[in-house]
Amino acid sequence: MAAFVARRTAAGAFLVLVISFLSYTLLSIPDLDVGRQLLGQNAAQELVDAKNAELGLDRPALVQYLDWLAHAVRGDLGTSWFTSEDVLQAIANRLPVTLSLMVGVTLLTAVVSFLLGVWAGVRRGAVDRFVQIFSVIGYALPNFLVTLVLVLVFAVHLRWFPAIGYVGLGESFPGWLSTIALPVTALSVGAVAGVAQQVRSSVIEVLRQDYVRTLRARGLPPSRIVFRHVLRNASAPALAVLGMQFVGLLGGAVLVEQIFGLPGIGSMTVTYTTRGDIPIIMALVMLTVIGVIAINLVVDILIGWLNPKGRIA
Structure with missing residues (x-):
């Protein structure tokens, strides 16, 4: 039974990794223009670009995912883009x-x-x-x-x-x-x-x-x-x-x-x-x-x- 639990735990960890990658990739496909949603439709494009850069959205999706994963394994899931609330605390x-x-x-x-x-x-x-x-x-x-x-x-x-x-x-x-x-x-x-x-x-x-x-x-x-x-x-x-x-x-x-x-x-x-x-x-x-x-x-x-x-x- 101990060996079974160990195998299932390892398989579960691998599944979490795969799903996290697929989820982040799919979420990065839509062009949501988060910076404009945060600053409003009348905000200047320069401010919108600066906000997107602040959030790291100007980087490739793979780089964004690896950065998120590096923080996630340390227990840091970041902060909400819209409320600035700590993610773990919000959950x-x-x-x-x-x-x-x-x-x-x-x-x-x-x-x-x-x-x-x-x-x-x-x-x-x-x-x-x-x-x-x-x-x-x-x-x-x-x-x-x-x-x-x-x-x-x-x-x-x-x-x-x-x-x-x-x-x-x-x-x-x-x-x-x-x-x-x-x-x-x-x-x-x-x-x-x-x-x-x-x-x-x-x-x-x-x-x-x-x-x-x-x-x-x-x-x-x-x-x-x-x-x-x-x-x-x-x-x-x-x-x-x-x-x-x-x-x-x-x-x-x-x-x-x-x-x-x-x-x-x-x-x-x-x-x-x-x-x-x-x-x-x-x-x-x-x-x-x-x-x-x-x-x-x-x-x-x-x-x-x-x-x-x-x-x-």
């Missing part, structure tokens, strides 16, 4: 909001989907049909539609939760919980549908195995068979799907944060991408890539722990 201010959503969605998805999946896999019939129908509908509904319905019902009409805004966890736990409840629910509907269906299929497949019939013949309680033996072996495929759902949530968070007015990484991505602020964009790309690699590595380790036959030496 650190917004990251807790998005992490609150991601962790909340992951926990809610894991608990609800495993309960529904096991329930449907063990109790065939009406329960199974209900879970399958819910999975199809939940997976098909777009995030923006679910989000709008939740806002109209629970924020506008019932007024149980605020429609927009965010309260930090350090400021007030009830306030924090109320501001992330609807966004987390909106993002969880599709995720729960996908993972629950996978759990159901895995549980049904494991229940058909010979060793389960042997355990039943030995007189073990059904609950012990399901939760100690069946669920452990059925969890590996579901964890893989849960990991993919977590990665997909990064895209859904952009829309949800915009609708609920949350100052997170998703809304930050939209704002700074439209401006062409390369230092911020590159930092967000790297954060996303490293997050995806880390999640996949954690999922692989968990699958190896749950299923010894799948462990890689």
Whole structure:
């Protein structure tokens, strides 16, 4: 397992390097004329050229990338071209909001989907049909539609939760919980549908195995068979799907944060991408890539722990 983790870490580092180069190259292709955007459309061309030179935009794209990489490996991601804010600080201010959503969605998805999946896999019939129908509908509904319905019902009409805004966890736990409840629910509907269906299929497949019939013949309680033996072996495929759902949530968070007015990484991505602020964009790309690699590595380790036959030496 240690060798596997080392190989995956090395491959992840190489992937980060490749994606950083491709991202910087693609971002350098559009002629955004950042200097004029900063100084205004009526600024003299000499001032615009001087501003571009100050930002290093008069150099070849490869030179700009190598300079960015040399600073990035030392932990210096530069400053925003438009706000002069330190990039790391700007991300650190917004990251807790998005992490609150991601962790909340992951926990809610894991608990609800495993309960529904096991329930449907063990109790065939009406329960199974209900879970399958819910999975199809939940997976098909777009995030923006679910989000709008939740806002109209629970924020506008019932007024149980605020429609927009965010309260930090350090400021007030009830306030924090109320501001992330609807966004987390909106993002969880599709995720729960996908993972629950996978759990159901895995549980049904494991229940058909010979060793389960042997355990039943030995007189073990059904609950012990399901939760100690069946669920452990059925969890590996579901964890893989849960990991993919977590990665997909990064895209859904952009829309949800915009609708609920949350100052997170998703809304930050939209704002700074439209401006062409390369230092911020590159930092967000790297954060996303490293997050995806880390999640996949954690999922692989968990699958190896749950299923010894799948462990890689």
